[in-house]
Amino acid sequence: MTSPPRAGRPRASSRATLAEAACELFLEQGYENTSVAEITQRAGVSRSSFFNYFSSKSDVLWSGLDARISRAVESLEGMASDVGGRAVRTALEGIVHGFAPDPLALALRNAAAMGLEDELVRDRGVRHARLSAAIADAARRSGIGEITADILGAAYAAAVLSALRVWAERGAGSSAPEVLLREAFAGVHDLPWAK
Incomplete structure (x- = not known):
C-alpha cells in the first residue's frame, strides 16, 4: 500500500521553493508566527533540507x-x-x-x-x-x-x-x-x- 501524497508542493529541496513557501507564510500569518516546520511542510521538504540552504x-x-x-x-x-x-x-x-x-x-x-x-x-x-x-x-x-x-x-x-x-x-x-x-x-x- 502506498502512502498518500503529502499536502502542499511536490517534494523539492531547492532554495527558491523554500524561500517562496516562507514568504507565503510570512504574508499569511506573520514572521513571528511562522515556524521552520511550517515552512518545510509548505515546501514539501524535510527540516534538514531547510538547514542545507538556510541557517535560520x-x-x-x-x-x-x-x-x-x-x-x-x-x-x-x-x-x-x-x-x-x-x-x-x-x-x-x-x-x-x-x-x-x-x-x-x-x-x-x-x-x-x-x-x-x-x-x-x-x-x-x-x-x-x-x-x-x-x-x-x-x-x-x-x-x-x-x-x-x-x-x-x-x-x-x-x-x-x-x-x-x-x-x-x-x-x-x-x-x-x-x-x-x-x-x-x-x-x-x-x-x-x-x-
Missing part, C-alpha cells in the same frame, strides 16, 4: 544579499593601499547590480503585513556594520584618517542599503537599484572619496 528563518530573507555583500567585502579587502573612491563605489555597485526581486525585496515591500519591521531594522544593522567596517578599512589603508574613514564606511554602507530598501518599497517599474545607488552616492558629496 531570518536567513531566508537575507542570504541573497549576504552573498553579494561577501563578494563586495572580498573585493574591498583585496584593494591596494592607493584605492580611490571610484573603485570603492564600483565594488559597492556590484551589490545592487542586477538585483532581482527576492525574499528580502518582498519583505521590505511588505514589512508591516509580514510583521517584520523590528526584524528588518535589527538585521539591516548587522549588514550595515559589516559593510561599513570593510569600507572604512579600505579608506584607512588609502591614508584616510580614522574618523573620516568610519564616516565614509557608514555613509556608503547606508547608501547601499537605503537604495535597495527604496527600490523594493517602490516595487515593479521603479528605477533600477543601480540608479538609486548612484543618487545615494551623490549625497555623500562632502567626503574625500566623492571625487
